[in-house]
Amino acid sequence: MRAIGLMSFWKLRNSLRTLFTDPRKLIPVLLMLLVFAAPLGMYSFTRSMSSNMMKRAASARQQYAAQHLKVIEPGTKVTAVTPQFDPSRFTPPRPKIDPAIFTTVLTLGLLLVAVSVLNTGLGDRLLALGASDVDYLFPAPISRRVILAYRLPSLMFGALGIALYLLFMISMLTQSSDPNLPNPGQTIAPWWVNPLALFLSGGIYMNLAMFISVHVKNRKGYQQGLWICAGGFAICVAALFWSNGIVGVQAFLRSPILRAAFIPSTLAADTLIASYSQNPAGSMLLWLFVGYLTSLAVLFSSNANWYEQSIASTEKWTALRQAAKGGVSGMMAAKAGSYKYKSDKTYTISPFGRHAGALFWAHLCAAAKRPLPNIVAPIIAGIALGTIGAKVLQVATEKLSASHHGPSSTAAEGFVYTMVGFLAFYYWQGFTAIARTSSEASIRRRDLVSPLPIAGWKMVAADLGVPILATSLCFAIGAVTYVALGGPKASLVAVGFGIVVPLRFAGRSVLQHIIVIAYPDLADKLQRLVSMFIGTIVGFPFLVIEAISCLPGLFLHSVWIGAIGLILIQFPLCWLFLFLAGKATERAIATGEPVRIFALFRGKA
């Protein structure tokens, strides 16, 4: 025990020491911290701003009301008495979140956490230690229980992190939209009650997952069973929501069987809800604590021999981690290699096309072999995008414009489009990352394809064809779904998703390809960050060009003319990017060295 304590302490100390003395390690960590801290800072800033604004607005509203309104019945009934009264200046208070929605979302969220923790237990993640642990800890005269206890804290830190993150989300939900619970957002319970409840319930599931990992040898079948159950559950919830709304889901979640089956989640959710509605949560917390201790006792009561499984998982994860140092594409290659294809029929792919066409065909066939990420996922993502865009935001528009009149309904529409835009933006980012992976993979293959007599630009087009097609598929299906569900401004959105976004994406991923060629050191995180940063900078002038192409639309007050301008400008941009990418590829193949971007604009080297 003491030896493990010493070892962990030294490890931590030396890691911190190297981190703070090596800027190549420190800078990425600081940037990551910044990325995580920024939303927190933004959140607290906007919260203080908005609460000030709300106070000011409330007092302004009271003053205005006092000037122009006379209270007929105290509390409820008012009537306008002055002729100058302008109803548009008397905005009613913000709509409040329904307590039913609050409790339902909370319970569902905690169930999701429970299922995902159990899922890790059924996978092989929990038993994967370090390769050094296998070499130095397993043969040492230390009991397996102690080594299990050494593995647990790092997992518990993870659980604590999840607990705090969830709490942050919940408090954001309650503080920014006042759930109609009495005294919202101000818990009378001490501040540690909610994190502790979440931590304990997460910890119970973690111990359970660990117990499963240690005891059940062939877990793959159980894991698939869990996925099927979770999928069925999600479909049930969706169907209930569709037919009965949030009340139906709430009733379903209150069913005793479900509550009993996920009793730690139930207790944690109840603790949180109780503390938000000023009820005492002590007894539920006590039960959680008892449950946690019991689960610990159960976990450590058995002395099962889990080393062999652990070694297998450790070897697998070590290989993956090693590969991850070579960028995402390296990891995906390693992951693909770790699958054992047990296919009875051999794939026979008839060759098709010549030169670049054959290369593209090879990529297409490779994508078709793994249809889940390449075809199914984009289709599902597209349907989700279209459905959310059309249905959910339709409801939101109605609700919002019902409470506002006149000019505020355009504001509501604007809100809707902003939301769709944000969603599309996240999709865009995701697909950009995928295209980047393809670019990195194509650099890895450079030695293989460079002897082929293919023009550079064709090679780039062939290499990026699959992610561009997948993206186009996703957005096109999103557009079709949107139109089919009758979302507002259907034709404009359809043109945007169906034409503008895919074209623009094609151009931008080719641009990204050039930058990946110019900054190819994939093993280096800092280099990656620099490369992405440069990508943004290089992309900026083209953003300005795109904005200029929209200007006629702005002058003529027509969204359509703007859209047509945006579409037309994509063609020369795509052509330019492809031309430059082709040159860069040819040069990179000829010299085998990174390509300097500005050298592309000069003549032959």
Place this chain on the structure above:
Amino acid sequence: MLQVLNLSKRFGGMLAVDDLSFTVNAGEIVGLLGPNGAGKTTTIRCVASLLQPTSGNILLNGHDVSDDPVAAKRALAFVPEVPNPYEMLTVMEHLRFVAAAYGMEEELVHAEEILTRLDLWEKKNDLGASLSKGMRQKLACACAFIHRAQVFCFDEPLIGLDPKGMRELKGMMMERRAQGNAMLVSTHMLDTAERLCDRVVILKRGKLIAEGTVAELKERLQSSSDVSLEDMFLELTEEIPGS
């Protein structure tokens, strides 16, 4: 000291070790030989209780590895085939950690001597991540020698060592043999095995095909005395068609 009794180890449908029995006595170095995939590493991993035997028993100093693993492992020093040091521990911290794990911190007085012999003393404050492959190997050996084990298991310890390192390691092994320790060494270097080992155990496809001193093997194969272990090994492990 080390007794392997009817050990079998099955991976799925594959029998990697098949009913293997042998003994390593105190004051003896036994070489574990066999072609690639013969089951040497599997046997040694079973001894170190990294793998659970499908059947059979392993006794270390009289303690059964499966029934009383902690007591059994207290007597064992194990050097894996490809050692992975902790990237974030220094060389010296490795030794201190291992000594603490075996409850033998007083043995750290030998640390300087061991590290100097293995050319690691100047590297004693370097992190595991910065060590070369051979140094990692030497570090694992140093960790094995730092505590007072009675049984040593080495899985191809000489791979990747420089000539001086090889000589020092062999010297240290022989010193330990003189002190009455038992050693099991798997290796492909047959000339070394011939000079270093008192006895050899030859495996093929998980089965023991020959055991004994080099002289005994020669007698059994009715070879002339100038035949090397290498020739005998190849003769023994050669595929004989139809058998």
